Amino acid sequence: MYRYDDYDHALVRERVAQFRDQVARRLSGELSEEEFLPLRLQNGLYLQKHAYMLRVAIPYGTLASAQLRALARIAREYDRGYGHFTTRQNIQFNWIELEQVPDILEQLAEVEMHAIQTSGNCVRNVTTEAFAGVAADELLDPRPLAEILRQWSTVNPEFLFLPRKFKIALCAAEEDRAAVMMHDIGLYVYRDATGQLLLRVMVGGGLGRTPILSQMIREDLPWQHLLSYVEAILRVYNRHGRRDNKYKARIKILVKALGIEAFAREVEEEWEHIRDGEAQLTLAELQRVVAAFDPPRYEAAAGDELAYGSALAGDADFARWASRNVRPHKVPGYASVVLSTKPGVAAPPGDVTAEQMECVADWSERYGFGEIRVAHEQNLVLPDVRKADLHALWKEACAVGLGTPNQGLLTDVIACPGGDYCALANAKSIPIAQGIQQRFEDLDYLHDLGELSLNISGCMNACGHHHIGNIGILGVDKNGSEWYQVTLGGAQGKRAALGKVIGPSFSAAEVPAVIERIVATYVEQRGAGESFVETVERVGLEPFKARVYQQAEVPA
Structure with a gap:
């Protein structure tokens, strides 16, 4: 995996020293909370319901064993002995004291x-899939x-104060x-008939209050123009992005307002001025970075x-676990393993204890090559495990x-921390997730159902990506009470879709009984x-509506 060079080390150390001084000034009263707010957000520090929350960057979801031990x-x-892995492949600590942050x-x-650029109106953590390099x-x-x-994007002064936060994702697999397609910029990597490496550029995706899937803006872009485009x-x-209303400031709103053709013309015109300039990538630069990702010596x-x-x-x-949690590897004799952070009522989705992190770090060295991945489904992945070691690892x-x-x-629920922690949430997510998981504890039934995603968000910010869950649940506020809106038909991937609301909230x-009825309807209606x-x-x-709304829930 990539190791810091002298520039990286210098930048991070100087940022730590800078923020240490800023924290001291806040604690002494020299800085007000209003003055401190943009400074702490630049360092991934949020003020939540009960304490500060620190979001730590995990670039493209890749961790070394030493890094996981540090976490x-x-x-x-x-x-309090655990961290929360997010849908953005980062980790959050929810009970942090301000004076400890430096x-x-x-x-x-x-x-x-x-934790640089894990918050604020800037380019956030660049993501890709958890099986990158081994799929x-x-x-x-x-x-x-x-x-x-x-x-390129880290502390790039031109893009540190965008109209709103900005997210980029890449895919290089079938x-x-x-x-x-739910990112501000999405990049599909492929080769043409001659073997040339090209990019399909998607733009204008995003969930939240106004969910929109991205649209293609450029096909057949040579990789050398990645940065310039x-x-x-x-x-x-x-x-052109709006700065007067944060709810209309994301690029998806601009693309929708202008239309994809007009937006594309603006981009092409801008690109003509810079396409052959300093931002053009060279083969030497690509090879420099690729060398850091040399595959291990498989044996x-x-x-x-x-x-x-x-x-x-x-x-x-073991066979049942392997059928779900073991993924094909491009090297014969090896596999990738998904370690589920979704045990049901025993722990909230995405939460991993310090002891579990240390175990995963140990396994990554004993059964692999000291590397761990974070999936956007909030699970952990060991990318390189010999098949002969899978039973012992399990x-x-x-x-x-x-x-x-x-x-x-179904019980591999994606969920944000919700109202238990987040000051923005309208409703709790964790109890809802655990109630559903408890209702569907029968593993045989789950395996018979097959692939079925369920995503929960505690508010319209959609940190749980509820819009693209096959079943989506959104927490809403009704006169100070917590209610839950259900959507059906969402999907991610190259056939991404946004779920549709089935009706009034619950x-x-x-909620658990509603999900049970939805699943029962699916079992009755599905074809072979x-x-x-x-x-x-x-x-x-x-x-689905007929089944759900014709049967009233009788409280236990």
């Missing part, structure tokens, strides 16, 4: 991590391009596992497949609560081999 130490020493940032800097259906590893974007888009957005043995097959045949529970994962065999199933007590989204597309919302 575990921070969780134990400065938080020391935390200094410890992060020691392992080449920081069997991948064209190439997209992380070097993500790293180039990270270096299947889009990075939710590219992104810069042209950002310049047009910076020039699969001839008997690995036989050992794996024997373990599958001899242990039904046993250890089960022992610490990370072996739930539910990747991609009380918290009603038909997914949830395909069933919703074919039969429409009416059968």
Whole structure:
């Protein structure tokens, strides 16, 4: 994985020293909270309901074992023993004391991590899929391009004060596992018939109050123009994006207002001025970054497949876990493993304890090459595990609560922290997620249902990506009470779709039964081999609405 150079080290250390001084001035009263607000946001520090929350960047979701151990130490020493992994592949600590933040940032800097641009109206953490570099259906590893974007956008003065926050995602595989179409800029990497590396540029995606999927603005863009074209888009957005209303400030609103053709003309005109300038990438620069992502020395043995097959045949529970949580690898004899952070009522989705982090760091070294990934579904991934080691790893994962065999199933719930922590939330997310997980504890039933995503957000900011869940749940406020709106038919990937609201919202007590009825309707209505989204597309919302609203929930 990428290691900091002298520029990275200097930038991060100077930022830590700068923020230490700013915190001291805030604590002494020299800075008011209003004056301190933009300074702390530049360093990923939010003021939540109960304490400060620190969001730490995990660029394109890749961690080294030493970095994960450092996060575990921070969780134990400065938080309440855990961290929360987010849909943006970052980690959040929810119980931070202000005076401790400079020391935390200094410890992060020691392992080449920081919290820069995890908040504010700037280019946020650049993301890609958790299986980058190892996926069997991948064209190439997209992380070097993500790293180039990270270096270019970090403390880039032209784009530190955009009209609103800005998110970029890349995909270089046949299947889009990075939710590219819900980002401000999405980049699909591919090759033409001659083997030339090209980019399909998508723009104007985003969820929140006004959910919109991105549209293609440029096809067949040579990779050398990655930075210059992104810069042209950002310049047009910076020039024309609204700053008078934060709810209408995202680039998706500008694209919708101008129309994709008019917006594209503006970008092309801007790009003509810079396309052959200093932002044009060279092969030498690409190779410099690619060298940091050299694949490890794989050493699969001839008997690995036989050992794996024997373990599958001899242990039904292991076979069920492997069928869900083990992913194909491009190197024979290896696999990628999803460690589920969704054990049900035992822990909120995305929460991982310090002890669990240390175990994962140990496993990454014992069973892999010291690398961990964070998936936007809030799970952790070990990208390189010999198949012969999968049974032993599974046993250890089960022992610490990370072996739930539910990747991609209904209980693999994506959820924001919601009203338990967030000052912006209208309603709680965690109890709703756990109520649904408890209702669907039968693993055999879950596996029979197959792939089915459920996403929960505590407010319209949509941090739980509820719009693109097959089943989406949004917390809303009704006269000071918490209610929940349900959408159906959302999907991510190259066939992304936004869910449609089925009708009036439900009380918290009603939600698990409502989901149960929706699932029962799907089971009754689905055709052979038909997914949830395909069933919703074919039969429409009416059968689901009829079942849900004709049966009243009887409180327990």
